[in-house]
Amino acid sequence: MEDSWNMSELMLSDVLVSNVYNQFFHQNQNLFKDKIVLDVGCRSGLLSILAVEAGAVKVFAIGNMRSAKCIAKVLGNGERAEIFEPLNGCITQIILPCGLRKVDIIVSEWMGHALFADSLFCQVLYARDKWLIKNGFIFPSVANLYIQGISLNRELLVDKNVLIMEDYVNRQSLITEKCLLKSIDLTSIKDDIEFQKADFKMKALRNGTMSACLLYFDICATNGKGQLQKLFSIGPEAPKTYMMQTILFLKEDALVVAEQQILFGRLSMILGYFAPRGVEFSLGIWLAK
Incomplete structure (x- = not known):
């Protein structure tokens, strides 16, 4: 499920959307504090970083490993870096580490052109049905x-x-x-x-x-x-x-x-x-x- 790096760069260069995401996480830290988060697609990596900053206890990322490497550099070598963990491989073959079976939150920049084209819509639904706890949170939903x-x-x-x-x-x-x-x-x-x-x-x-x-x-x-x-x-x-x-x-x-x-x-x-x-x-x- 490796995603396009070109799209990732476009996302990161979009100040309007980046600011909207940043503001939402900042104003709703209670949703993410001490939660286990799964980033489906890890397109720009921004949602993973914001989840870490909002207080998530663990953030797993599936998809764009190039973005994942950039996230690791941004987080450095401190405690925050240990919170983030990329999971390489196809979404249908991935097993959550440490015996985990569920996550509290799924985040994903899943939208594509006309919503569905070039999207991660199907992958988010797959992750939801396989890993998300009952009444878990999806952002954006x-x-x-x-x-x-x-x-x-x-x-x-x-x-x-x-x-x-x-x-x-x-x-x-x-x-x-x-x-x-x-x-x-x-x-x-x-x-x-x-x-x-x-x-x-x-x-x-x-x-x-x-x-x-x-x-x-x-x-x-x-x-x-x-x-x-x-x-x-x-x-x-x-x-x-x-x-x-x-x-x-x-x-x-x-x-x-x-x-x-x-x-x-x-x-x-x-x-x-x-x-x-x-x-x-x-x-x-x-x-x-």
């Missing part, structure tokens, strides 16, 4: 995936045949209202993770042509008071983060829409259990009669 119609000039694209791309869309390109596709809580989700399907409807904001749909999400976590707290968003209204929005272009000609007109659609995503990078999208859009 809740994600809301949205879809919104946009108007983009495909003539400006270098590759006119592209159907999926990553970018950041400005508010001027929005042509429909947003629609919540799916709300996911990693502590309780039991859906078929190999196939995600959602029907939706959107209302046009103005007259124009819709050439694509925009996928984006916001990320939340339950704080020490039991309240669901929004951490950050990658929507058009939010500041840019290391995560890009996902644009799905319509195969056919752009749809001509009128203000207040209703559009119906269905989005399907197929992902392999341990091959989450290979997500296939299927999008259908039609106008209300």
Whole structure:
């Protein structure tokens, strides 16, 4: 489950998200104090470091061993260094050291493009079912995936045949209202993770042509008071983060829409259990009669 070092560097360079994570751990140290923590993916290593600083008694990391080596250097040779321990190997073959069978907390920078592509979603659910104690804590745990119609000039694209791309869309390109596709809580989700399907409807904001749909999400976590707290968003209204929005272009000609007109659609995503990078999208859009 070795993860991309390029993505790790992007995460570490994102001041906005790093500050949000740092603030959450600082304000909710009671959640982590004297707890055993498992970092699934260890992408940037930031969550492992913050868990150590928040008072965890032990932090295990699975995934990016290059990040794990950097964490060890950051923690130095003192008592904090002994708290952190990387576990090398495939997640399905790993055995927790010292006879441990459970952990109190799972942390993971699990989100991918359009939430599921290039994600660690499946690995977090596997770790949850295998190692997390009953009523254990996952950070971050809740994600809301949205879809919104946009108007983009495909003539400006270098590759006119592209159907999926990553970018950041400005508010001027929005042509429909947003629609919540799916709300996911990693502590309780039991859906078929190999196939995600959602029907939706959107209302046009103005007259124009819709050439694509925009996928984006916001990320939340339950704080020490039991309240669901929004951490950050990658929507058009939010500041840019290391995560890009996902644009799905319509195969056919752009749809001509009128203000207040209703559009119906269905989005399907197929992902392999341990091959989450290979997500296939299927999008259908039609106008209300």
